[in-house]
Amino acid sequence: MNPLVFHPGTAEPMDRPATRLTRSALATEREDRAGCVSLSYSRRTGALRGVYRAADQDLDTDSGKWATICEDHGTICQHGSQAAARATDTDDFCDECRERQDNAPKPAERITAANAAIDAMHARNGWTR
Numbered sequence: 001m002n003p004l005v006f007h008p009g010t011a012e013p014m015d016r017p018a019t020r021l022t023r024s025a026l027a028t029e030r031e032d033r034a035g036c037v038s039l040s041y042s043r044r045t046g047a048l049r050g051v052y053r054a055a056d057q058d059l060d061t062d063s064g065k066w067a068t069i070c071e072d073h074g075t076i077c078q079h080g081s082q083a084a085a086r087a088t089d090t091d092d093f094c095d096e097c098r099e100r101q102d103n104a105p106k107p108a109e110r111i112t113a114a115n116a117a118i119d120a121m122h123a124r125n126g127w128t129r
């Protein structure tokens with residue numbers, strides 16, 4: 001298997017910076033989108049999340065004047081206030097984001113796996129702790 005290629009000086013695989021927009025690129029992108037007041041990556045899911053004036057996105061405003069959109073999966077959740085739209089993360093309404101969360105290893109599982117790898121390395125080399 002081809003190992004991940006790391007960008008010199010960072011811990012990020014090279015394909016990550018290429019696909020993830022920089023702060024200034026995000027700002028430019030936000031200005032280009034009709035009714036977009038916020039565009040950022042979700043800390044919880046990593047998905048690109050936009051907050052929009054629903055009317056400017058040609059959405060039916062009967063469902064709410066504001067919309068939170070998961071840009072990664074194209075799912076939309078509408079709200080009555082901008083504050084509510086901003087407070088909504090993608091895993092609150094996007095099934096694919098939730099699925100991605102469910103499939104991600106939990107912190108405890110990651111620690112158990114890391115400890116097992118360390119134990120195996122010690123056993124292989126005859127090291128004692």
Ligand SMILES: [Zn+2]
Nearest residue numbers: 070073094097
């Ligand atoms: Zn999503």
